[in-house]
Amino acid sequence: MRRQNIAWSADGSVIPEAEPHTKAKHYIIETYVVNLIHTLYGKSRHGVTNFTFIDGFCGGGLYKDPQEKDMWYGSPVKIIQAVREGYKKSRRNYPLNVQFIFIDNQKEHLDYLKNHAMPRAGLDELCDGVVHTFTDEFGTRTEKCEFIQGEFEELIDLCILKADLFKGHAFFLLDPWGWTDVSMESIRKIHSLTKSEILYTFMIDFIARFITERDTNLQKAFRDILEADGYYDLKKITDLGSTSVQCYLRNESMRLFREKGKFKKAFTFSMVPRGDTRPLYYLIHLSKSLTALQVIKDSFWQNNNSFYQYHFEIYGYTFRTTDFYEENQLSLEFDITENNYNYSIKKLHQQLANLIYSQEEITFLNLCERTMELNPANRKQYVELINILRMEGDIEVIRNDKLLNGKKPDLQKNDLIKQPSTKQLRLF
Ligand SMILES: C[S@@+](CC[C@H](N)C(=O)[O-])C[C@H]1O[C@@H](n2cnc3c(N)ncnc32)[C@H](O)[C@@H]1O
Structure with missing residues (x-):
């Protein structure tokens, strides 16, 4: 056993502290899982009823929280709690069936999770590995x-099999300590499931360092595990602290996961340590559907802070966690700031205008498909902006061959958006 890697001891005498970026990551996971359940199970007429949540690097489930002088739950507990919250929020009268699979290569971590973290969260009954049925006022x-x-790499086939047999939707949280613990082949296996998505902690700074220092021990992993030959051209990586290099690293990472990992939709959150311009890691969301992308963006806006807006092109959404936590002594309820909102709408405006005015007409769905990954705006902001442009006469929206009226109608995927037949464009 690799004793040096024990972060949680089975008896609870050793447990790690929740660092600010860990807490920020947990906020995203938590919000996203609530929203995911609410969207897929709770919103359509009869939504998805079966979900598999695989936390492939689950850890011990509980941290010390120095800021709050309290304890802080880790990802396995947070995922279960978030599923329950999403279920309650959905208020549906058909069943929800969830299997959780928690994997860790350290027995002590799993022992700590089962014997300390789960009981502390009131989840001890789930530790017996059998199916539990709960009936409450919702169903x-x-x-x-x-x-x-x-x-994890030895268990991926088992995970795929279990998710496949259970049917429904599969969510994988992959949160390893390094980039050599998850292979691109495993990413593709997850992609092969009909409905699947991944939230992956991708250690970009370790990769950047490897690329520049060319540590020979890691070359095989770079080529065979990450399958990254032909990506991250060393000639383009000069000063790691520069924004152009950071932008390049992010774009190459997205290209890598889209091309080799097969997931068409990739989106990043960057975790930038205090005073740095370099993200320590990206939280990459990989999905196949526009809905999932919209839900992850909504989750970001719910956990927004004011430090990301000028860096979207470089980092995707950014959490400058340490500065933010330390300097603001915050309660962790972020508000959407005016600045972020304005920035987001401005970016969106440019992109939509380019598309709408470069062709005769475009459906709302097509507009979203083509731009959703390229700006920070969520679906609500798309609808708001399109309605503003429509009200100002800069565009027309046609539904069932009629002009759309009203102040704030929601948009539908087949709504046609075009420049007005009677008015000269004045978007720029
Ligand atoms: C960053 S911690 C996980 C933290 C946890 N996801 C959370 O947010 O609370 C990484 C965990 O992965 C485990 N681990 C490391 N390499 C692994 C591997 N190859 N397969 C499975 N687990 C691994 C470690 O023992 C550790 O508990």
């Missing part, structure tokens, strides 16, 4: 937790 749901000790 019925089933939950089952499995705890598996082992290397």
